[in-house]
Amino acid sequence: MAEQQAGRPGPFLLQPLIESLDSLRLLGRRSLLALLGIAVGCAAVIALLNIGHNAANESIRTFKGLGTNTLVAIFPHSPGDDRPGPTQLDVQALRTTLPMIEHIAPLILHSTHIQHRGQTVNAIVAGTGSGLVNVLELQLEHGRFLSDFDRHATYAVVGARVARVLGHPSSPLQLGDRLPIEGYLFEVIGIVASKAPNPLASVSPDDSIFVPIEGMRRLRPAPEISSIVALTQDTFQVNAAAVALKAYLGTLPKIRAADVLIPQNLLEGLVRQANTFAYLLAGLGGISLLVGGVGVMNVMLVNVTERRREIGIRMALGARAGDIRNLFLMETATLSIVGALLGAGIGLAAAYTFVRISGWPFTLAPFSLPLGMCSSLAVGLFFGLHPALAAARLQPVQALRDD
Known part of the structure; x- marks a missing residue:
């Protein structure tokens, strides 16, 4: 009946599947070890792909804080160039010359320690202009930010951590307090809300004044x-604005050459590096999977050796070489599929645990499950092909003579 349903000689697909499950059950511990080898390899591939994917997402998420329409100009030292950096910048003239730039803020940084009411804190004093609040999207908890009318005033806007350290619950830092900085008293006119640092802006708002x-x-x-x-007016003008800004800074007399960084280009580079990193981790997991495949081959070779008489009897009763081959391939496929399913669960659990411990939001890598499970099945079938062909090539008379 099974042969009629299949439309060809030989057993129907369900029969070899049932027989393969019985054979694997009889193998006992050996089949369990082979299954665990495939599961560990599959789990390694899926876990490493997801860990790499989430680590890359975290790095990219950090750089996205600068925005896709942001430019950062720096003045790096180069060998043989002893020219200084610019000491001032005419912001109004620059915006007039480069209308595609909406906001701009120069930064001069100075590290110092500040004492106030018995509290001491190490902080970065950042000299800047009114445009920084828009460029870095700063929010004020209290007061206001610097304006164009404060150029000659001794005003200060304090970051969240600095304000927290210099104050205490009974007497927090307040607007109007005066902070001694290098012998000068600066009046607090604003306190910035806590904000994560931007990796390219060279200043951490929480730790700055x-x-x-x-x-x-x-x-x-x-x-x-x-x-x-x-900050440019839109993302389509970023590249043109970067070229124009570099050219403008090059016209300033007697200063070092400027480099203009575009965070969007850095993001694209990070994406490429993230893909390379993910492929590298997948390759490392694939090594574990190959080790599991070798274990499957060893178990199946032993299985063929121990069942030579059974193979001879099957052939004497009319089983063809293809039927014997398919029987052992079915056993290998069963091991691989069960191992892949088990490994997928273990790999996802391991990746999720690692990512959550690291404090990152977890997102599933798009192709991790299909890649890990399909590669496990492919490796299992590849390493199980040789034992299956060896069983199919046995001669019935020779197999029946074995004790």
């Missing part, structure tokens, strides 16, 4: 602008 850039001469004898952060 913002003062008018013109007032940095009170703190340093020869202050130099370390970076310029700009």
Whole structure:
């Protein structure tokens, strides 16, 4: 009946599946070890792909904080170039020359320690202009940010961590308090809400005190602008604005050459690196999978050796070489499928646990499950093909003579 349903000689697909399950059950511990080898290999591939995917997402998420229409100009030192960085920047003239730039803010940084009411904190004093609040999208908990009318005033806007350290629950830092910075008293006019640092802006809002850039001469004898952060009107003008900004800064006399960084280009590079990193991790997991495949081959070779008489009897009763081959391939496929399913669960659980412990949001890598499970099945069938062909090539008389 089974042969009639199949439309050809030989047993129907269900019969070899049932026989393969019985054979694997009789193998006992050996089949369990082979299954675990495939499961571990599959779990390694899926776990490493998902860990790499989430680690890359976390790195990209950090850089996305700068926005896709942001530019950062820096003035790196180069061998043989002893020219200084710019000491001032005419923001109004730059915006007039480059209308595609909507907001721009130069930065001069100075590290110092500040004492206030018995509390001491190490902080970065950042000389800047009014445009920084828009470029970095800063939010104020109290007060206001620096304006264009504060250029010659001793005003300060304090970051969240600095304000928290300098104050205490009974007497928090308040607007109007005066902070001693390098012998000068700066009046607090605003407190910035906590914000994660931008990796390219060279300043952490929480750990900084913002003062008018013109007032940095009170703190340093020869202050130099370390970076310029700009915001274009839209993302389509970023590349053109970067070229124009570099050219404009090149016209400033007697200063070092500027490099203009585009976060969007860095994001694209990060995506390419993330893909390479994911493929590398998948390759490492594939090594574990190959080890599991070798274990399957060893178990199946032993299985063929122990069942030579059974193979001879099957052939004497009319089983063809293809039927014997398919029987052992079915056993290998069963091991691989069960191992892949088990490994998928273990791999996902391991990746999720690692990602959550790291404090990242978990997202499933798109092709991790199909790649891990299909590769496990392919490896199992590849390493099970040789034992299956060896069983199919046995001669009935020779197999029946074995004790």
